[in-house]
Amino acid sequence: MPELDALDRRLIVATQAGLPRVSRPYDAIGNELGIAGDEVIARLQRMLETGVIRRIGAVPNHYAIGYTANGMSVWDVDDARIDELGAQVGALAFVTHCYRRPRRLPDWPYNLFAMVHSQNRDEVAARVAEIAVLLGDSCRAHDILYSTAILKKTGLRISG
Amino acid sequence: MPDDIDRDLINALQGDFPLVPEPYRQVAETLGMDESELLRRLDAMLERRVLTRFGPMFQIERAGGAFVLAAMKVPEADFERVNAQVNAFPEVAHNYRREHALNMWFVLATATPEGIARTVAAIETATGLPVFPFPKEREYFVEMKLHA
Numbered sequence: 001m002p003e004l005d006a007l008d009r010r011l012i013v014a015t016q017a018g019l020p021r022v023s024r025p026y027d028a029i030g031n032e033l034g035i036a037g038d039e040v041i042a043r044l045q046r047m048l049e050t051g052v053i054r055r056i057g058a059v060p061n062h063y064a065i066g067y068t069a070n071g072m073s074v075w076d077v078d079d080a081r082i083d084e085l086g087a088q089v090g091a092l093a094f095v096t097h098c099y100r101r102p103r104r105l106p107d108w109p110y111n112l113f114a115m116v117h118s119q120n121r122d123e124v125a126a127r128v129a130e131i132a133v134l135l136g137d138s139c140r141a142h143d144i145l146y147s148t149a150i151l152k153k154t155g156l157r158i159s160g
Numbered sequence: 161m162p163d164d165i166d167r168d169l170i171n172a173l174q175g176d177f178p179l180v181p182e183p184y185r186q187v188a189e190t191l192g193m194d195e196s197e198l199l200r201r202l203d204a205m206l207e208r209r210v211l212t213r214f215g216p217m218f219q220i221e222r223a224g225g226a227f228v229l230a231a232m233k234v235p236e237a238d239f240e241r242v243n244a245q246v247n248a249f250p251e252v253a254h255n256y257r258r259e260h261a262l263n264m265w266f267v268l269a270t271a272t273p274e275g276i277a278r279t280v281a282a283i284e285t286a287t288g289l290p291v292f293p294f295p296k297e298r299e300y301f302v303e304m305k306l307h308a
Contacts, residue, residue, distance in 0.1 A: 004224070012216075016215070017213070017215070018206075019214060021199050021214075023185065026183075027181065041181075044216065047216070047218075051219055052218060052222040052223045053219070054218070054219050055176065056176065056215065056217070057173050058202075058211050059212045060210065064162065065167070065308040072258065072265070086298060087300050090301030095301060096302075098299075098300040100297045101294040104292055104294075107261075146258060147257060151247060152253075152266070153253075153254045154253060155212070155253050155269075157251070158220070158271040159250075159271070
């Protein structure tokens, strides 16, 4: 795991809600933390390189930009083949997140989650059908859980 | 709804935001717009919730923390109450209503792995309902971008 010092953690806390919308945002953060803007840039760069930061940028509300159908497709996949197949499902262009998770038997038999965003439910269903073909006999059951509302979307909020 | 210029801006801002002293000016130049116009539009889209945030996306697991998806079966009559109780936890990073018996799906983000179990227990106490955590065992792909 990458080493983070106390200042890195303060930088996470200072930026987790977002970057300041001013001409020199890194200087503004630096002022708040008592360091130079260049130091802020260097530390963010290092966190990008080590994967502590995935990306710096905008997070769109998918409903607001026209992706009104959001289907969490869930699959009961043969444990012996899930890693090989999960990688293939994750590689599909329309899958935005793909994870293996534990089953919760008997209520929840699914161990593979693949998120599909689209303009409408028919399109989501068509894409889920493509996943079903890919998984073939290795999949025993699947379901699509459509989202009907974003109840909260603030992102990470840890305290220093 | 965002106009065409907003959409170009959303797409540009989903790339790698520059780590230079005046990053907004640099992005604005690639779009042929003034920095002030870019900042005005960015503020407006955050205000209207076209964008939910703008900044670094942390993978807190890499910094010793944890992200865990969890779900609850919330009776319809109690939905508003439970929603308010769950969302009041700062550890709840996102929360979606979904069509299923498990109808509330949220992501917990905590600074330590132990924080997850503690928060799950606290949500169960606050709401009086069981919480089902679905920790990720493997990540096959995560693309945090959507073409606008």
